[in-house]
Amino acid sequence: MARWRRGERSKPGTKPLRRPAETSVKRLTLSPPEGVPLHLDVAGLAARFGAQFVDFVITTVAMIAIILALLFANLVGGAAFMALATLLALIFGTPYYVVSELLMNGRTPGKKMLGLRVVSKDGSGLSTHQIVVRNLTKEVEVFLPVAFLLGGGEGSLWFDGFMLVWLLVVVAVPIRSKANQRIGDLIADTAVVNEPRPLLLPDVAEAVGRTARERFVFSTAQLELYGAYELQVLERLLRGGEEGRDGRERQKGLVRIGERIRAKIGYEETPPPAEEEAFLKSFYVAQRAFLEQKKLMGDARADKFHREAEPEPEPR
Amino acid sequence: MSAPIRSTRFRDEREADWKRLSAIVEAAEKRGLSRLTFDDARDLVLLYRQATNSLSVAREISLDLAVVRYLESLCARAYLVVYAPRESLTGLVSRFFARSAPQAVRRSLPPIAAAFVLTAFGAVAAYVLTSDDSSWFYAFVPGDLASGRGPGASAEALRRVIYGEDVQPLGELGAFATYLFSHNTKVALFAFALGIVFCIPSVILLLYNGAMLGAFVAIHVDKQLGLDFMGWLTIHGVTELSAIIIASAGGLSLGYAMLFPGLRSRAAALRHAGRDAVKLAVVAAFMLVVAGALEGIGRQLVTDFWARLAIGWGAGLCWLAWFALAGRGEGTASAAEAEPV
Structure with a gap:
């Protein structure tokens, strides 16, 4: 959460923030x-x-x-x-x-x-x-x-x-x-x-219903903003609550995140709190599909600063 | 957009195989590779290759962290099972004694010779010094090791120790026991392990060990017991001193690799030298145990001078024959690199 927010606060034009190292494990x-x-x-x-x-x-x-x-x-x-x-x-x-x-x-x-x-x-x-x-x-x-x-x-x-x-x-x-x-x-x-311990978690994308994906539709411009790092933070957040413990708190957190994402990508509609999870999940699926497609075409985006790392692309 | 995204399809297609591999690996870890069923054993490697394949594809196409992490640890786990050491203990031991140990000793002839020369030099120097001025004895031999033997001891007392008339309070096996932790094992261990510090400790220990020998010989010669002392010493000493020399030679070759790594990096040179040095250390440990048996049992039971001499040098000859003759004519140079022990 803290990491997510810190990333959010950086203004465009400032130097890309160095992400904190994942873990301190060698x-x-x-x-x-x-x-x-x-x-x-x-x-x-x-x-x-x-x-x-x-x-x-x-x-x-x-x-x-x-x-x-x-x-x-x-x-x-x-x-x-x-x-x-x-x-x-x-x-x-x-x-x-x-x-x-x-x-x-x-x-x-x-x-x-x-x-x-x-x-x-x-x-x-x-x-x-x-x-x-x-x-x-x-x-x-x-x-x-x-x-x-x-x-x-x-x-x-x-x-x-x-x-x-x-x-x-x-x-x-x-x-x-x-x-x-x-x-x-x-x-x-x-x-x-x-000792490596293989543990296969369920795919977050799998759990999203078809109706939800048809209800929330995102344009290419809206999906251009984030990179793999943000996607995986979102994945962790969505996974984090699946144990169902402390449902209220989680719901509130999801709403906060949803609001930030909607503000950033400029998504007009505000879904009711009950649908927040469905919104985030369909955003996750759309974003992942988009980024994977990009990656396949040779445009891997590590995080949302990917544009600043390379010279400014030509305006389309 | 209603179809599942690409990485989800990728996962769905392969998940069953991953699960199967995971189950096989689990079983192999728990019960051992040899108890796998025929089908599992046949499929293990195939599934492992498929999983590594999936991993490298997943790293490229999938942004699902769960899958990449899972595959990573699954592959690592399977890798550890597939590339596990698979030799039987008996096979290892027999090959060590039949081939790799004597070959390593033959390859390490220069450091062994150097260790021998150092010991001899220490012995001669101490002998000369001690026979000149017997108070040098105390400089070379620590008190607890001398156990009453010294320049001041009477010829009678020295003779008693040599011919075992005051029998050890613990008996033969007890002597063996105390021996194993005694001075010489420590010297061998230190001389091997500390050789890594640029040979210096090994050289010092070799000189010192030789000096002690020389000092002992000097006081016995002084009392006209030189030959008797030689008999007392040979029965185990030939084996034991050879063990110390071989262990130190291992240490010396490690130190030499640190000093002059040549074209390799120091770490690589050390690893290379370690291949033979470790075999030398194991050989030395084995010899020390045999020397312990000889000292504990042989020295107390066999008090006849010629018998002592025969046993001692006989053992020495056996070692020499083993080192010189065993494991010849089997492609020594090429096999050396490939053999694990």
């Missing part, structure tokens, strides 16, 4: 062999930290459970028990991450829980080499600093200072990186992304 573009680039959301640092934490908890709990089971079963003596415990600690380190990412296609149980996933940045499938690399470096990048923080240093100033610097480096690299890659990711050329 995006990653993969080029699969099919040649159609895919855009994925890069996983946030907090989510990755959470996944790592969950994995820590899982491995620790599993380790303790096995050790307790061994203790209760009383199968092994003291010395062998120690050996088994260390072996377990080894197995639930790097090998756990490597094997789970291999078998679960780039996910550890923690990542799965938080909806994260490792992908290869070059667009081919995730290779074993990449998985091994990113988890081997985890040993020095994650486990070592954590052990250092939990254990509280070894007493020697030289070593502690070095570990602190290393800790800073380890934290700074993913923050600075374009795709939140940690050092292991950089070496392996991988990135962690949010």
